[in-house]
Amino acid sequence: MELSGSGTAEPGTSTSLLMVSAINKRFGGVRALRDVNLEVRAGEVHALLGENGAGKSTLIKILSGVHALDSGTIEIAGRPVEFDSPAKSREAGIAVVYQDLSLVESLSVADNLLLGREPRARFGFVRQRALMARAEAFLNELGIPLDTRATVGSLPFAYRQMTEIAKALMGEVRLLILDEPTSSLTSDEVRILFDAIGKATRRGVGVIYVTHRLNEVFEISQRVTVLRDGANAGTFVTAETDMKRLVNAIVGADRSTPTGPRTEPAAKRELDPLPVLSLSDVSNDRLRAVDLSVLKGEIHGLAGLIGSGRTEILETVFGLRPLESGAIEIEGRRWLPGGPADAIEQGIALVPEDRHVQGLVLDHSIERNVTLPRISHFSRWGWMQQRAAARRAETAVARLSVKAPGAFSLVRTLSGGNQQKVVFGKWNDPRPRVLLLDEPTVGVDVGAREEIYAVIRNAVRDGSGVLVVSSDLVELIELCDRISVIVNGHVARTLSRGEIDDAEELHHLLQIYQASGPGHLQELPA
Amino acid sequence: MTELTAPNVVASSTRSDRRRKILQNLLRGERPYMLYIAFVILLVVFSLSSPWFLSVDNFLNIGRQTTLVSIIAVGMTFIIIARQIDLSVASTLALSGMAAALAMSQINNSWIVGAVAGLGTGALVGLLNGILTTQLSIPSFLVTLGSLSMARGLAMMVTNTKPVIITNETYFAIFGEGTFLGIPVPIAWTLAAMIIGILLLHYNVFGRRIYAVGGNPTAALYSGINTKRITTSAFVLTGTLAGLAALVLSARSHAARPDVVQGMELDVIAAVILGGCSLFGGRGYILGTLFGSLIIGTLNNGLVLLGVSSPMQLVIKGAIIVAAVAFTKR
Numbered sequence: 001m002e003l004s005g006s007g008t009a010e011p012g013t014s015t016s017l018l019m020v021s022a023i024n025k026r027f028g029g030v031r032a033l034r035d036v037n038l039e040v041r042a043g044e045v046h047a048l049l050g051e052n053g054a055g056k057s058t059l060i061k062i063l064s065g066v067h068a069l070d071s072g073t074i075e076i077a078g079r080p081v082e083f084d085s086p087a088k089s090r091e092a093g094i095a096v097v098y099q100d101l102s103l104v105e106s107l108s109v110a111d112n113l114l115l116g117r118e119p120r121a122r123f124g125f126v127r128q129r130a131l132m133a134r135a136e137a138f139l140n141e142l143g144i145p146l147d148t149r150a151t152v153g154s155l156p157f158a159y160r161q162m163t164e165i166a167k168a169l170m171g172e173v174r175l176l177i178l179d180e181p182t183s184s185l186t187s188d189e190v191r192i193l194f195d196a197i198g199k200a201t202r203r204g205v206g207v208i209y210v211t212h213r214l215n216e217v218f219e220i221s222q223r224v225t226v227l228r229d230g231a232n233a234g235t236f237v238t239a240e241t242d243m244k245r246l247v248n249a250i251v252g253a254d255r256s257t258p259t260g261p262r263t264e265p266a267a268k269r270e271l272d273p274l275p276v277l278s279l280s281d282v283s284n285d286r287l288r289a290v291d292l293s294v295l296k297g298e299i300h301g302l303a304g305l306i307g308s309g310r311t312e313i314l315e316t317v318f319g320l321r322p323l324e325s326g327a328i329e330i331e332g333r334r335w336l337p338g339g340p341a342d343a344i345e346q347g348i349a350l351v352p353e354d355r356h357v358q359g360l361v362l363d364h365s366i367e368r369n370v371t372l373p374r375i376s377h378f379s380r381w382g383w384m385q386q387r388a389a390a391r392r393a394e395t396a397v398a399r400l401s402v403k404a405p406g407a408f409s410l411v412r413t414l415s416g417g418n419q420q421k422v423v424f425g426k427w428n429d430p431r432p433r434v435l436l437l438d439e440p441t442v443g444v445d446v447g448a449r450e451e452i453y454a455v456i457r458n459a460v461r462d463g464s465g466v467l468v469v470s471s472d473l474v475e476l477i478e479l480c481d482r483i484s485v486i487v488n489g490h491v492a493r494t495l496s497r498g499e500i501d502d503a504e505e506l507h508h509l510l511q512i513y514q515a516s517g518p519g520h521l522q523e524l525p526a
Numbered sequence: 527m528t529e530l531t532a533p534n535v536v537a538s539s540t541r542s543d544r545r546r547k548i549l550q551n552l553l554r555g556e557r558p559y560m561l562y563i564a565f566v567i568l569l570v571v572f573s574l575s576s577p578w579f580l581s582v583d584n585f586l587n588i589g590r591q592t593t594l595v596s597i598i599a600v601g602m603t604f605i606i607i608a609r610q611i612d613l614s615v616a617s618t619l620a621l622s623g624m625a626a627a628l629a630m631s632q633i634n635n636s637w638i639v640g641a642v643a644g645l646g647t648g649a650l651v652g653l654l655n656g657i658l659t660t661q662l663s664i665p666s667f668l669v670t671l672g673s674l675s676m677a678r679g680l681a682m683m684v685t686n687t688k689p690v691i692i693t694n695e696t697y698f699a700i701f702g703e704g705t706f707l708g709i710p711v712p713i714a715w716t717l718a719a720m721i722i723g724i725l726l727l728h729y730n731v732f733g734r735r736i737y738a739v740g741g742n743p744t745a746a747l748y749s750g751i752n753t754k755r756i757t758t759s760a761f762v763l764t765g766t767l768a769g770l771a772a773l774v775l776s777a778r779s780h781a782a783r784p785d786v787v788q789g790m791e792l793d794v795i796a797a798v799i800l801g802g803c804s805l806f807g808g809r810g811y812i813l814g815t816l817f818g819s820l821i822i823g824t825l826n827n828g829l830v831l832l833g834v835s836s837p838m839q840l841v842i843k844g845a846i847i848v849a850a851v852a853f854t855k856r
Contacts, residue, residue, distance in 0.1 A: 320748075341750035350748060358748045361741035363808050372738055372749040379731045386729075426749065 015077070017042040017206040018063075018175055023072030025058055032058040034231045035072070040175065040206040045197060047217040047238070048210045049250055050227035051445035056210055059227070060177055063208075064096045065089035076174070093174030097164050097181060105153030109146050110135035113167050139166060142196050156307060158189040165193065169200055176200060177208045180443065182216060188305060194220055212445060214243055215474065215503075226250055250446055274331065276465035277317065277348075277434045282326035286312040287489045289326070294434060294465035299456065301476040302469045303510055304486035310469040311353055312489065314436040317467070318350045319343040330433065344373055347433035351423050351440055353469075359423040362412040366404060367393035369411055370425045396425035400455060417448025424455055435459055437468040441475060453479060473503040473510075487513045561802060561817050568821060572828035579831055586710060592823030593712040594619070594771045594787065596816060599797045600723035601764030603815045606798050607727075608760045609740040609807030610666040614655060615768045616790040617677035620783075622647040623772035624681045627690035627782035630697070637697035644776075645769040651677055652765020656758030666761075674791070681784040689783040692776060702777025712774050719767055723812040726763075736760060741808030796847050797822050822847075 020038040024031070033055050040046045050056045061067045063074070065083035074081055076092050083089045103112050110132050111118075119130040135148045144166050152160055161181060168176060178197075182190050197207055197220065209221055217224055218238060226233040226249040234249045275293040282290040286309050294300045302310040315321045317328060319337035328335055330346050337343055343350075352358035360369050371378050371389045378389040393407035400421040404414055411422055420440070427435065440456070441449045456479060460466055470476050476483055477500065484494040492513040500506050573580040598615045605612050626644030633639045655673055659666040698704075699711075706714040727733035735756045738746040747753050776782040801818030803810030825846060829839045 318748075339750075339752075340748060341752060344750040352748050357742070358744050361738055361745050361808065364737065364741050368734070368737065369745075372734070372746070372751070375731050375734055382731050384729055384731060384734065 015042055016040070016075075017044075017077060018208075019073075019075040019078075020059075020063075021073045021075075023059075023062065023074070024070045025062060025067065026070055032230050033062075033069075036227065036230070036232055038208075038225055039235075040208055042174075042204045042206050043201045044223065045201060045207045045209050045221045047221035047224040048208055048227070049212075049214075049217065049224060049246065050233070051250060051447050054227040054250075054445075055230040056227055057179075058230075060096060060179060060208070060210065063089065063094055063175075063177060065094075093172055094177065095168035095171075095173045095175070096177040096179065097161075097168045098179050103152045103160060103163060103167070105151070107152060108148065109150050109152060109155075109163050110148035112152055112163055113138065113148075113170055115167075117171075138170060142166060142169065142199055143192075144196055145192065162189070162193065162196070165196060169196075169205075173200075173205055175206045175208065177210070179210045180212065181209075182211065182213060190216075212443075212449075213472065214246055217246065218243075247446070275329070276331055277467065278329045279313070279317070280327050280329075282313075282316060282323060282328065284312075284316060284321055284324040286321070287316060290489070290491055292467075292484060292491055292494070294467050295481075296463055296465055297460045298481045299460055299466040299468060299479050301480035301483040302467065302486050303473065303476055303483055303506060305510070308486045309489035310486045311438055313486070314350060314438055314467065314469060317343070317434070318348060318436060347430075348436065349373075349427035349432035349434070350436040351420075351427065351438065353438040353442075355419055355423050359426075360411050360419060363410060365393075365408045365410055366397060366402065366414075366422055366425070367407045369422055370396050370407075373426050392429065393425075396422075396428060399428065400425050401451060415445070415448075417444040417452070420444050420448065420452060421455075424452065428455075428459075431459070431462050432464055435464050435466045437466060437470075439470055439472075440468060441470075441472065473506045477503050477506060485509060485513050561800070561814060561821075565817050565821055565824070568824055568828070572824065572831070576828065576831040579828060584827070584831075586713070588820070588823045588827045589713045589716070590710060591827060592819050593716050593774055595790065595793050595797055595822065596716045596819040597719045597767050597771045597774070598764065598790075598794045599801075599815045599819050600719045600812060601760070601767040602794050602798045603723065603801070603803055603810055603812055604727065604736055604760040605666075605764055606795075606803045606805065607740045607807060607810045608736050608757050609743065610659065610757060610760065611670065611795070612652075612655060612666065612761065612764050613670040613791050614651065614673040614677055615764060615794055616787045617674045617681065618648055618651045618765055618768040619772045619775065619790070620786050621651065621677040621681040621772075622769040623776045623782035623786065624684055624690060624784055626769075626773060627692050627776055628684065630692060630694055631690060635694050637694045637700060640692075640694065640697055641701075641773060644773045645766050648765040648767070648769025648772065649762050650765070651768070652762040653758065655765065656761030659761070660754035660757050678784070678788075685784065687784055689781045691781050693780075697773075698777050698780065700777070701773040702779075712778065715770060715774055719770065720812060720816055723815075727812055732756070732759065737808055739807075793819075793822055799851060800847060 016039050018038070018040040020036065022035045022037060023033055024035060025033040036055065036059060038046075038048075038059070048056055048059070058067065062069050062083075065086040065088050068084060074083070076094075081088075081092050083092070104115065107115070113135045114131055119127045119134065121127050132148055139146050139148065144162055146159060146162060146166065150159075152163060155163070165176075165178070165181065176197075181193060197209075201207060209216075211217065221238050223235060224238055224241065224246060225235045226246065228250065236246070236249075274296050276296050278293040279290050282292075290309075290313060292300075292313070302313060304310045312321060316323060317337065319339040319342055323337060328337065330348070335346060340350075356362060361372075367390055370393045378385050378392065390407060396402070397404060397407050402414070402418050402421045402425065404418060411419055414422065420443075435456075437456070441452055444452065456466060456468070468476070468479060477497075480497060482494055482496050483500065483506065485492045493509075495509075500509070578584060598619070602612060602615065622644045625647040626640040629643035630636065630640035651673060655666065655670055658664055658669045692698075701711060701715070704711045709717070727736065735746070735751050738749065738751060739753045739756050743753055746756075772782070775786060797819035798810070798815050799805065799818070800821055801810070801814030801816070803814070822843070825843050826839070829842060834842065
């Protein structure tokens with residue numbers, strides 16, 4: 001760390017690995033990039049920030065050879081390059097890890113790492129043992145804890161992502177581009193990822209790190225470049241800037257800083273003591289004796305690592321997992337979940353973790369998606385009342401300020417933040433009694449995130465109870481009245497917001513509870 | 527005030543939305559317009575090359591010949607939109623026909639008994655296909671590959687491969703040889719199936735659910751839709767329509783034969799895909815299916831009139847189907 005730190009402290013002395021000068025790109029009438037500059041030095045982690053639509057993706061696609069630039073120059077180690085295909089970019093030593101994974105799920109980790117360059121014997125037979133050995137040696141060198149024999153499809157998402165990064169680092173890589181690599185990682189996994197990035201930069205690899213999480217910028221990057229509306233909005237030396245200045249650069253000075261004071265401090269709001277949802281001693285294949293309550297008007301957070309059972313608590317309440325023992329009560333009345341339809345009938349709503357797979361039919365219109373959960377409300381004797389459905393969708397689009405040409409626009413064409421608003425739109429009328437949220441702002445830009453927070457706060461103001469799972473601890477601290485720490489399918493502890501100072505402290509708590517009882521549930525502090 | 531104006535604003539905006547969409551599709555040359563254009567081109571080509579093609583009699587002939595495919599294709603549209611496939615429809619037709627004819631010969635020679643037996647057998651095969659697919663999570667391709675064989679085998683077993691003669695005049699009139707409002711009944715039954723299909727798919731909650739299940743089964747489940755029941759219903763609908771097609775065919779030929787329409791499932795699937803359904807689910811519409819099956823029927827008819835040899839007909843038909851799908855796909 002000290003070595004690379006001293007190298008990047010004096011600008012000008014270290015060599016610039018990548019020099020992007022005044023590039024422009026137009027799509028039809030839209031200027032996606034306007035005279036954008038970017039410099040990345042060898043061994044540097046350079047964070048790239050900006051709201052969705054600011055031009056980050058376009059810039060990355062130009063660097064990776066997917067799009068051609070209209071004007072401007074790109075130099076690598078002082079030599080001008082022109083990419084007319086992804087292969088050319090790869091040849092120049094640029095590797096990109098995309099948000100959408102590019103792995104073959106049915107193959108093993110080792111097979112994926114060496115896909116297309118397998119060690120071969122005569123007649124094209126693969127030397128399986130050599131392949132395994134090479135993959136293993138490479139992973140050991142990077143310090144990435146992956147089982148080379150594991151089938152990629154059976155791995156948790158975070159490990160697939162690590163496979164993806166390891167794959168990108170194989171071969172002659174000089175510049176590694178990571179597009180939101182931590183959006184689905186737990187804090188432990190983020191640590192492993194950051195270690196791997198550190199090992200890469202020490203070998204002189206330059207890293208462009210795209211993220212929506214500002215705290216990571218301060219943790220890992222040496223410099224930050226912010227894009228806004230397709231143009232440079234500033235480049236900062238990370239050590240000399242702060243959160244507020246970066247947020248200002250991202251959203252623009254004319255918009256009020258989203259880090260300002262909230263409507264009302266969560267902990268000071270008066271809560272109705274009646275729980276809208278309570279779980280007592282709930283157990284099934286993934287949960288052990290979960291005790292939990294959500295009060296009317298409360299935002300209750302679930303903190304824990306991926307696989308700790310956070311998501312499974314929501315799934316059990318929503319009827320997606322059988323309840324084996326214990327009891328669930330809705331507004332004081334005992335209820336046995338019989339499936340999602342039954343849960344919806346009870347006024348329970350779920351905004352699932354993966355909006356593409358679980359939340360939306362991407363090829364259908366906003367109207368079709370929004371009306372889906374309560375479709376019988378828009379029909380008489382089974383016949384659709386198209387006007388009522390359209391009206392409902394128009395209202396949702398307006399109320400949630402979804403940026404779309406109309407209620408009949410296809411969901412696929414919307415940005416991540418607007419797609420997430422559509423998922424919320426499925427549940428906003430009638431007001432749900434219990435709103436279950438799983439990672440509500442993953443892959444959502446800063447502006448849309450604030451809007452989604454406003455939607456959540458409005459829901460509790462109208463009397464809903466909210467149970468929210470999030471890996472973003474800052475988000476939990478910002479939103480929640482109480483936070484429960486989940487470890488191995490069990491509620492290790494429930495804290496009120498007043499008991500925790502900041503995300504840092506919550507992070508420590510998580511580490512402590514995780515360390516105190518891996519697999520030893522009975523010994524956990526109650 | 528706002529309450530009064532809001533619905534009008536919404537309605538007009540959705541209408542202009544739709545109009546814009548139609549215009550966009552036309553300009554980009556996307557389906558469904560390419561399908562209609564292809565159909566017209568086909569009509570023009572055959573009209574110019576055969577003097578017998580362009581006549582009311584011949585068109586009624588095409589209509590009658592496409593009846594079986596068209597009726598079953600309505601059900602297949604639901605199945606394919608729901609991301610499933612049904613290979614057993616031709617065998618189901620054969621089995622349903624045998625059931626109808628045998629039931630009539632056993633019980634009072636009553637056409638009602640025959641109709642109930644035929645439709646019921648079709649529905650039952652569909653129900654079994656649906657239950658095996660959804661409850662045992664076996665891909666419908668494999669389930670219906672199995673029932674294709676089993677239903678055909680059963681149809682042959684019941685009479686030891688002999689045909690069953692039907693003698694009920696009312697049955698012939700209702701399903702095969704009469705007219706309804708001046709329209710030959712086979713065509714009337716096709717139109718009825720189409721209209722029911724359009725109502726169910728485009729104007730009923732069931733249709734919405736079918737689209738959602740095919741568009742993204744997980745999202746549909748998470749939205750509280752009973753995806754298994756919806757999928758099973760699509761199979762029952764298709765089986766019942768195969769039963770209806772069996773009534774039409776047996777009434778026309780005054781007998782049920784166990785070896786009829788072998789391989790017709792391929793024509794049915796081709797019609798649905800030509801008509802714009804996506805094999806990946808979530809997309810498609812009944813009117814497209816009608817034109818898909820008309821294109822196949824017209825091809826069969828026109829090539830015969832042109833005196834093309836029957837092996838050559840198969841080659842040309844296959845090539846045109848592949849070319850049409852390649853040309854109209856998104």
